[in-house]
Amino acid sequence: MLIVRAYRVIRPRGLPVLLKEQGDPIAKFYLHDAGLYERQRLCRTYDLLFEHQWCGFFSLSNHTLKIQATAQWMSELMRKKNIPREPPGILLSQLFICEAMRGKGHGAEALWHAIRFCLKSPAGCRILVVDPLDDQTKNFYKKFGWYSARGTGKKMYFDLLRYEETMREVRRLYPAESPANQLKIFGKMETVEPLQRSLI
Numbered sequence: 001m002l003i004v005r006a007y008r009v010i011r012p013r014g015l016p017v018l019l020k021e022q023g024d025p026i027a028k029f030y031l032h033d034a035g036l037y038e039r040q041r042l043c044r045t046y047d048l049l050f051e052h053q054w055c056g057f058f059s060l061s062n063h064t065l066k067i068q069a070t071a072q073w074m075s076e077l078m079r080k081k082n083i084p085r086e087p088p089g090i091l092l093s094q095l096f097i098c099e100a101m102r103g104k105g106h107g108a109e110a111l112w113h114a115i116r117f118c119l120k121s122p123a124g125c126r127i128l129v130v131d132p133l134d135d136q137t138k139n140f141y142k143k144f145g146w147y148s149a150r151g152t153g154k155k156m157y158f159d160l161l162r163y164e165e166t167m168r169e170v171r172r173l174y175p176a177e178s179p180a181n182q183l184k185i186f187g188k189m190e191t192v193e194p195l196q197r198s199l200i
């Protein structure tokens with residue numbers, strides 16, 4: 001299991017692994033901008049530790065999407081219910097697993113932690129948004145039930161209400177699966193876009 005720890009300016013153990021990847025723009029963000037953004041209250045960064053060794057991080061900040069960017073069913077339902085506002089959300093501005101640790105399920109588990117944090121938000125929070133680096137990374141998010149946001153380039157979003165509702169059933173059917181695997185099962189269930197869902 002990963003341990004998630006609030007970002008510290010003191011560099012964590014295992015960072016030399018990351019330093020080798022300085023060419024990676026996300027690694028650059030961690031080394032140069034994360035501390036500054038933290039102090040300026042622009043985003044919050046969380047370190048990921050596996051067996052006490054640093055293996056990656058993710059960053060979150062407040063965000064929203066225009067209602068027209070969400071799926072047609074969602075914008076139509078909002079209009080029908082006369083909810084005249086954009087869905088409040090959180091931007092997963094960075095998610096990084098260092099190269100040596102990839103392919104072991106840490107990315108999926110980190111995503112689950114990020115979702116868990118957003119569900120606990122003390123403010124209204126309906127969606128999680130991400131701006132993936134490229135099409136390959138888009139496939140990573142797609143696997144976990146993220147949708148492409150319409151008319152926003154590469155942006156994608158994740159419906160926290162849909163997740164909350166569906167996960168009750170997933171947990172009932174697959175109680176022995178890890179949270180990351182349950183998230184993957186949710187992703188599979190999300191491949192068919194429903195025609196009608198309840199918003200509130």
Ligand SMILES: CC(C)(COP(=O)(O)OP(=O)(O)OC[C@H]1O[C@@H](n2cnc3c(N)ncnc32)[C@H](O)[C@@H]1OP(=O)(O)O)[C@@H](O)C(=O)NCCC(=O)NCCS
Nearest residue numbers: 094095096097102103104105106107108133136137139140
């Ligand atoms: C994307 C990233 C976070 C994935 O981390 P990871 O630890 O390798 O992911 P996992 O091992 O948990 O993989 C979970 C699933 O996603 C798939 N996957 C992983 N990386 C993928 C990618 N880049 N594209 C498509 N699918 C991917 C895996 O095959 C796996 O599916 P499976 O269980 O059916 O085989 C990691 O590769 C990374 O940090 N990349 C560089 C930074 C980046 O692109 N971040 C995202 C932009 S915000």
